[in-house]
Amino acid sequence: MLPYPCAIIHLYLQPMSKKVRVRFAPSPTGGLHLGGVRTVLYNYLFAKKHHGDFILRIEDTDQARYVAGAEQYIFDCLKWAGLEPDESPKQGGEYGPYRQSERKEIYRQYAAQLIKDGHAYYAFDTPEELEKMREDFKTEQNPSPQYDHSVRQKMRNSLTLPADEVKKLLAANTRYVIRIRMPENEIVSFSDMIRGEVSFDTAVVDDKVLLKADGMPTYHLAVVVDDHLMKITHAFRGEEWLPSTPVHILLWKYLFGLNNMPQWAHLPLILGPNGKLSKRDGAKYGFPVFAMSWTDPKTGELTEGFKEKGFLPEAFINLLALLGWNDGTEQEIFTKDELIEKFSIERVHSGGAKFDYEKAKWFNHEWIKRKEAGYLRSEVKDLMTGKGIAVTDDNILDKIIALVKDRCTFLTDFYDQSIFFFRSPEQYDLNAVKPKWNDAKQLFFAELIRNFELNNDWAAHTLENNFKEIAAANHIKPGDVLLPFRIMLVGGKFGPGVFDIAEIIGKEETIIRIKKALEAFTG
RNA sequence: GGCCCGUUCGUCUAAGGGUUAGGACACCACCCUUUCACGGUGGUGAUACGAGUUCGAAUCUCGUACGGGCUACCA
Numbered sequence: 001m002l003p004y005p006c007a008i009i010h011l012y013l014q015p016m017s018k019k020v021r022v023r024f025a026p027s028p029t030g031g032l033h034l035g036g037v038r039t040v041l042y043n044y045l046f047a048k049k050h051h052g053d054f055i056l057r058i059e060d061t062d063q064a065r066y067v068a069g070a071e072q073y074i075f076d077c078l079k080w081a082g083l084e085p086d087e088s089p090k091q092g093g094e095y096g097p098y099r100q101s102e103r104k105e106i107y108r109q110y111a112a113q114l115i116k117d118g119h120a121y122y123a124f125d126t127p128e129e130l131e132k133m134r135e136d137f138k139t140e141q142n143p144s145p146q147y148d149h150s151v152r153q154k155m156r157n158s159l160t161l162p163a164d165e166v167k168k169l170l171a172a173n174t175r176y177v178i179r180i181r182m183p184e185n186e187i188v189s190f191s192d193m194i195r196g197e198v199s200f201d202t203a204v205v206d207d208k209v210l211l212k213a214d215g216m217p218t219y220h221l222a223v224v225v226d227d228h229l230m231k232i233t234h235a236f237r238g239e240e241w242l243p244s245t246p247v248h249i250l251l252w253k254y255l256f257g258l259n260n261m262p263q264w265a266h267l268p269l270i271l272g273p274n275g276k277l278s279k280r281d282g283a284k285y286g287f288p289v290f291a292m293s294w295t296d297p298k299t300g301e302l303t304e305g306f307k308e309k310g311f312l313p314e315a316f317i318n319l320l321a322l323l324g325w326n327d328g329t330e331q332e333i334f335t336k337d338e339l340i341e342k343f344s345i346e347r348v349h350s351g352g353a354k355f356d357y358e359k360a361k362w363f364n365h366e367w368i369k370r371k372e373a374g375y376l377r378s379e380v381k382d383l384m385t386g387k388g389i390a391v392t393d394d395n396i397l398d399k400i401i402a403l404v405k406d407r408c409t410f411l412t413d414f415y416d417q418s419i420f421f422f423r424s425p426e427q428y429d430l431n432a433v434k435p436k437w438n439d440a441k442q443l444f445f446a447e448l449i450r451n452f453e454l455n456n457d458w459a460a461h462t463l464e465n466n467f468k469e470i471a472a473a474n475h476i477k478p479g480d481v482l483l484p485f486r487i488m489l490v491g492g493k494f495g496p497g498v499f500d501i502a503e504i505i506g507k508e509e510t511i512i513r514i515k516k517a518l519e520a521f522t523g
Numbered sequence: 524g525g526c527c528c529g530u531u532c533g534u535c536u537a538a539g540g541g542u543u544a545g546g547a548c549a550c551c552a553c554c555c556u557u558u559c560a561c562g563g564u565g566g567u568g569a570u571a572c573g574a575g576u577u578c579g580a581a582u583c584u585c586g587u588a589c590g591g592g593c594u595a596c597c598a
Contacts, residue, residue: 027598062597127596143524144594177596195528204526204594212596219598243527243593268529268591275591319535322547326536330546349536352591356534359548369561406561417560432558479557486558494559 020052022234024085025223027059028070030279031294031303032077034355035238035270038320042267043236044083045321045343055230056088058099059223061216068297077291077305081313082336095230100222107217110225110255111178111210115158119254120210122176123147123157124169146206149184178211180220180247188246193234193265193345200246208247220244224251227262235262236345239352240276242266265345268324269352277355287357291316310410311360315367319360324349333366365409373401380414387415389422396421399504403496417495421504424513425491428520432493433484437521444474444481445518449511458507460499467499488517 022043026036047054056078058071071089078084087093097103114120125133130147133155137145145151152159157179158166169176182202189199210221217225227235245264252261270277272285279289283303292305306316318334327334327342334342368376380401381391391397404417447470455466467485471478486498489510495501502510 025598029598059598065597123596125596130596139524141524146525146594175596179596198527200527206594209596214596216596218596223598238592239528240592241598245527266528271591323535328537330537332535332547351529353536354534356548359535362548404560407559477557482557490558492559496558496560498558 018231018233020047020050020234021055021230021232022047022052022236023055023057023227023230023232025057025059025226026074027062027065028074029062029065029067030070030296031290031305032074032292033277033279033289034291034320034323035267035277037077037081037083037291037316038270038323039236039238039267040078040081040083041317041320041339042265042325042343042345042348045339046234046236046345047086048340049343052233053086054083055093055095055232056085056098057226057230058089058101059219060099060101061212061218061222063101063214063216073292073294080292080307081317083317100217100226103222103226104215104217106229107211107221107225108215111217111221114180114210114251114254115178117254118181119250120178120180121152121158122166122170123152123155123179123207123209124161124174124176125155125157126175129156147179148206149182149203152179152181152207175213177209177213179207179209180250182207182247182250188249190245190249190264192242193263194268194348195266195350198242198245200243202246202250205244205246208244210251220247221251224248224255228252228256228260232262234265234345236265236267239266239269265348268349270323271352271354273354285357287355287360310412311364312367312371312411315360315364318367319363322363323353323355333363333370361409368405368408368411371405373398373405376401376405376411376414379411380418383412383415384418384422389419391422396504403500403504407494420490420495421501424509424516425489427491428487428517429492430487430520433487433521436480437484440474440476441481441484442518442522444470444476445484445514447474448485449514452507452511452514455507458503460497460503463502464499484517484521485514488514 024036024040024043026032044054046052056074058074060066060071075088075090085091087095087098089096089098092098111120115122133147133151134145137151147155154160159181161169182205184203186202187199188202189197192198208220209218211217223235226232245266249258249261252258272278272289277289283301288304288306288309288311290303290305291307293302293308294305295302307313314335317336317339321334321339321343322332325343325348328347377394377397381397384391400418400421401414404414407417408414448467451466451470452463455462467481468478471481482498483493486493486495489498489501489505505513
């Protein structure tokens with residue numbers, strides 16, 4: 001399907017008369033990974049582009065998997081990334097509550113309606129009975145039997161049991177679940193905004209549980225009910241949901257009407273080195289997978305996030321946006337405003353994308369290079385302070401940042417790249433100096449010290465001129481003493497121009513460092 | 524196994540049937556730089572395979588292969 005005609009058709013068929021409303025609906029079970037943040041991003045960009053609302057809904061219907069702190073953590077991640085919702089459990093909104101655990105009663109009513117209309121039924125099978133069914137029906141051809149239209153006839157449910165027995169079981173508070181009754185022979189199809197026409201045969205879809213024995217809904221019921229009640233117009237989610245979409249479509253048909261159903265878009269997966277990125281492998285890839293660091297409250301295990309690794313939020317959303325989307329030009333660096341302006345769901349790729357950490361680093365480096373020193377100042381200051389370095393003068397810090405930012409891939413690189421501005425080097429790269437050290441150089445630096453001591457114009461270009469004059473007078477090539485001078489001030493073969501460094505650390509400190517290094521070189 | 528989705532340089536991707544298949548990351552070389560970077564120039568490198576439709580296919584159709592996802596009282 002061609003992207004442009006497609007977009008035009010959407011415009012005609014779905015005049016934007018309804019206000020655009022989209023949602024991100026995570027379950028608070030742990031760290032928020034790359035794919036999750038990208039889903040947030042695409043939701044956010046789409047909503048802002050169409051002057052709509054972005055809603056955060058917490059899908060906490062699985063009490064067994066609930067993790068304390070995970071909800072607050074999700075808020076923190078969205079705040080850091082600059083993708084804050086318009087409505088959420090925290091700030092509220094017209095369509096609350098936004099936590100599914102607080103909406104339990106609502107789902108029960110819809111489940112009851114489905115039963116009344118014959119689209120769902122009570123199932124009394126115990127977990128042990130289900131396990132036995134899977135074991136008994138397992139064959140080579142069918143390694144994982146489902147609770148489907150053929151199997152349900154052999155199980156204990158309100159379809160197979162006499163009505164009065166069902167009544168009796170219910171009256172006795174027997175544990176039960178409510179399952180959808182999938183039609184035996186129906187083709188369910190829909191038009192996905194990214195992949196076009198997709199269809200399924202209901203005969204091969206199982207009777208999914210809608211309401212669990214603890215009274216909580218499963219995702220399948222909750223997503224449909226809440227998307228309707230919260231007036232969601234476009235539903236974006238990961239491709240892993242595609243196989244259960246027929247269940248959701250049928251529920252829409254039975255409950256609220258297909259005309260009111262949101263437009264679906266199933267986003268391609270972000271792959272790690274071995275398939276789908278997994279939260280559980282968070283630490284094993286050699287690169288972060290979570291937006292921010294996450295500590296598992298049970299094991300105490302810490303997984304470092306992009307933020308703590310030293311990524312700028314601007315770079316993070318930029319690289320995520322480009323993982324599966326592009327604007328058709330060769331532009332790769334986008335601000336958030338540009339993304340809002342240019343994003344379109346039709347240009348999202350349908351194929352999965354393998355995450356490339358090298359490219360991610362490039363994006364971050366680009367963003368660091370483009371930022372003004374003043375913008376990076378507080379981050380760098382916090383970094384240095386955290387390492388015990390007192391930063392007293394913002395003007396000098398800004399000069400330092402401007403000098404070293406081209407050399408920093410991560411925010412955290414600012415430490416190694418600028419520590420010598422604050423502290424005399426503790427170690428010298430002696431291999432770069434000693435083999436070629438001689439008396440002439442020794443004499444040169446002795447004279448340089450005398451010259452510097454009398455110097456009243458401590459500007460980089462003056463220092464450079466003086467340096468070269470003394471070299472010439474001593475019949476030394478400046479190049480032969482420039483590297484030793486750098487090692488004296490920095491400790492290693494890296495960093496901005498030496499005279500810029502000397503200017504910033506000042507006359508006194510420069511002379512001290514030369515003297516100190518001279519001892520190390522000759523010792 | 525079944526169902527669904529996908530497949531252009533190693534990676535992310537462009538290319539509305541007609542291009543020497545373009546860009547970016549990474550890699551290599553050179554230039555700039557008396558350090559390291561930045562920057563600049565150039566290079567290696569791809570339409571999975573097979574049929575069909577067409578004057579002409581990366582592009583449309585079918586098949587095959589490969590990859591991924593789903594197949595829970597998880598989301």
